[in-house]
Amino acid sequence: MIVGLTDGTIQSTSYFPEFGDVTSIGSSFDSIDVEMVVMLNPDIVFIHPTTRGVGTTQVVKKLEAAGITVYCSRTNIPMTYAEEIQKLGYILGKRDEADEFINFYEGFLNSIVEKVDDIPEDDKPKVYSEYSSYAIGSKDEYPVTLAGGKCIFAGLPSGDVDPEAVATSNPDVIVCIVADEADARAAGDTATLVEARTEMMGRPMLQNVAAVTNEEVYVITSPFWPYLPHSGCRHFIGVGYLAKWFHPELFGDLDPEAIHQEYLTEFQGLDYDLNEQGAFVYPPLDES
Structure with a gap:
């Protein structure tokens, strides 16, 4: 209890x-x-x-x-996530349930990794990701790389946004991460996400950046991103969305929303219908 x-x-x-x-x-x-x-x-x-x-x-x-x-217990670090789940399962006397979830979690990520491994390096998009007013660096190498992208600030610490550095790097894709009560919103209530995307695409220094000119600017909420205070257990679903955005043809059959629904229903035991509730990404996949 x-x-x-x-x-x-x-x-x-x-x-x-x-x-x-x-x-x-x-x-x-x-x-x-x-x-x-x-x-x-x-x-x-x-x-x-x-x-x-x-x-x-x-x-x-x-x-x-x-x-x-x-x-x-820290469950917002992908590299130790499965180990943490195993430990929690042991402590709470739910080892079988923990193993079942880990199989689900690793199976989904492995289905992405198997395809990404065959992508030539030159075909991987350069990606800039930003949370609040911070350009996220080395910590983003995990989700971006796993999904088949290349983080433009790989190996560097997170820090204040330098618009000139972003423009010079000319990313193919921009991912805006926003802290939002995504679970509490009605499905389709994307006003906050639209605002974040509009602000990013309207920045003067980014007008000639490939991601902006090609409208490859996406918004994802913090539950789907690792390392952040409100993230953690659902970061693997975020990787699914990144894969769809980075390589839409290769991952045409991938359905992150279906995986999310299975997670909520089977592993969280929630009566939560994503067709009616929740706004987690923008644009929606059917509009991307």
């Missing part, structure tokens, strides 16, 4: 309707109320290892001093 959650999870009623009455332990992972957690006296606390507001080390020390078991 879950006895405490941060407000962000409690308020995600479209995704976690059963948690509406659970006690709040803070506004977000940035500001955990340690005293409240101790008062709830849970058997175990799962915590993100970068709880910046109080500091993970201080939080863990206080909880362990109160006799509470703490497990730091």
Whole structure:
């Protein structure tokens, strides 16, 4: 039984309707109320290892001093994601379920990798990806490379956007990542995503960039992107959308939305119909 959650999870009623009455332990992972957690006296606390507001080390020390078991779990890093799921399955006594999900997860990604491996390097598009006002660098090599693209800032750290550097690199594709309550929106409610795309395509320095002139500018919401605070378990679905955008002919039969629906229904146990709810990417695949 879950006895405490941060407000962000409690308020995600479209995704976690059963948690509406659970006690709040803070506004977000940035500001955990340690005293409240101790008062709830849970058997175990799962915590993100970068709880910046109080500091993970201080939080863990206080909880362990109160006799509470703490497990730091980070599920927004693709390279260790399957291992984290295995560990969680073991801790929660759900090893079979964890293995079933890992098979689903790895099977989907492998179906993409098998095709990408045969793409000549010259046929892979140069990709620029941006989150908020930051140009994302080396961390984006994973989703972009996996989907058959080449990150223009590969090997570099994320940082403030340098419009001239982007223009000089002349990306073939631009991916805008936006933090949005995508799950809570009605299907087709893409106003926020349209705004992000319009802003990107209207930047003066990018008017001669291939991605803009060819309208290869796409918007994806943060649940589908790894490493970000609100990302994690669904990053593999984002890779599917990237593959469709980068190589539409090669991945003509790939259906990321169907994979997303299967994930929600089979592995999250949600009564959530993507035909009626959720706006995660723009343009929609049938308009791309």
